[in-house]
Amino acid sequence: MKINLNHLNVFMAAAEKLNITEAAKALFISQPAVSKTIKQLEDALQVRLFVRDRQKGIILTDVGREVLVLARQMQSIENRIFQVASRESQLLSGTIKIGSFPAASSLLLPEAIARFRAKYPHVQIELHEGVSDQIKEWVTDRTVEIGLVASPFTEFEHYSLVQDHMVAIIPDDHELHDTAVVDLGRYQHDMIYCKGGHEAAMNSILQQHHLNLESNLTVQTAETLIHMVRRRLGIGLVFDFTLSSVSHGLTVKPVTPVITREIGVIAISFDEISPASMEFVRMMADDETSRFGK
Numbered sequence: 001m002k003i004n005l006n007h008l009n010v011f012m013a014a015a016e017k018l019n020i021t022e023a024a025k026a027l028f029i030s031q032p033a034v035s036k037t038i039k040q041l042e043d044a045l046q047v048r049l050f051v052r053d054r055q056k057g058i059i060l061t062d063v064g065r066e067v068l069v070l071a072r073q074m075q076s077i078e079n080r081i082f083q084v085a086s087r088e089s090q091l092l093s094g095t096i097k098i099g100s101f102p103a104a105s106s107l108l109l110p111e112a113i114a115r116f117r118a119k120y121p122h123v124q125i126e127l128h129e130g131v132s133d134q135i136k137e138w139v140t141d142r143t144v145e146i147g148l149v150a151s152p153f154t155e156f157e158h159y160s161l162v163q164d165h166m167v168a169i170i171p172d173d174h175e176l177h178d179t180a181v182v183d184l185g186r187y188q189h190d191m192i193y194c195k196g197g198h199e200a201a202m203n204s205i206l207q208q209h210h211l212n213l214e215s216n217l218t219v220q221t222a223e224t225l226i227h228m229v230r231r232r233l234g235i236g237l238v239f240d241f242t243l244s245s246v247s248h249g250l251t252v253k254p255v256t257p258v259i260t261r262e263i264g265v266i267a268i269s270f271d272e273i274s275p276a277s278m279e280f281v282r283m284m285a286d287d288e289t290s291r292f293g294k
Contacts, residue, residue: 002065003044008071015068019057072142074283080274096277099135099147103245112284123276139266144185145277154265159285163276166259168251169229169236182253184211193218194238209257222246
């Protein structure tokens with residue numbers, strides 16, 4: 001028996017939901033039809049793709065996880081085929097799957113999406129939000145085609161969009177209000193650090209500058225950091241890009257040593273992503289070049 005795309009689509013829905021009933025609802029087919037299709041695919045491959053569990057429903061086997069990555073690649077290739085054909089007739093279509101962390105979603109995506117939709121109304125955009133490390137995993141396993149993440153970009157191809165730097169935030173009447181620059185070495189034990197889901201990258205950066213914040217109060221969101229600083233629990237330490245995605249009314253100070261990072265768009269290979277995704281990347285890069293005059 002040959003594998004067809006319908007078998008793989010049903011398999012991917014079941015793998016994402018890990019529940020036959022939910023997969024059937026998402027596909028608008030019956031539960032027995034989902035079970036039958038998965039059984040046919042398992043018979044064709046002569047492997048078990050799922051383990052049935054009374055409490056958890058279904059669980060992917062090791063080989064099931066490998067097949068899922070390949071199935072997503074095949075789905076992406078199918079999408080690219082239609083987009084190439086549509087592009088030839090000047091009618092770009094298909095779906096773009098993007099991973100992004102919340103600050104990037106707020107600051108970088110709205111304008112790009114609005115411009116893109118105006119030019120390519122037949123392209124669907126599917127947004128998955130998470131933290132940088134999570135988004136890198138989504139790009140690797142093809143859950144998304146492209147991801148907006150903070151550096152380092154490691155093994156991924158990337159386009160840099162924004163140069164970012166770390167700042168300190170304090171209340172207006174704080175003792176450091178008249179200080180031009182906050183010395184992190186001097187005040188490192190008073191810092192409240194906003195990791196924002198970029199722990200590995202940020203820990204590496206801080207180690208380069210011989211700063212150790214392991215014993216400090218750390219938070220995951222800029223909103224929480226702002227509340228902590230307002231309650232005078234410490235000096236807030238956060239990247240300017242993240243801070244600019246929320247309103248706060250606090251005093252912002254530069255820090256020394258200067259700590260920087262990049263915000264960029266990544267892919268396994270830009271040569272392999274769909275024409276629609278590549279056009280979106282170009283449009284987003286043009287937006288940021290215009291905004292920052294690069």
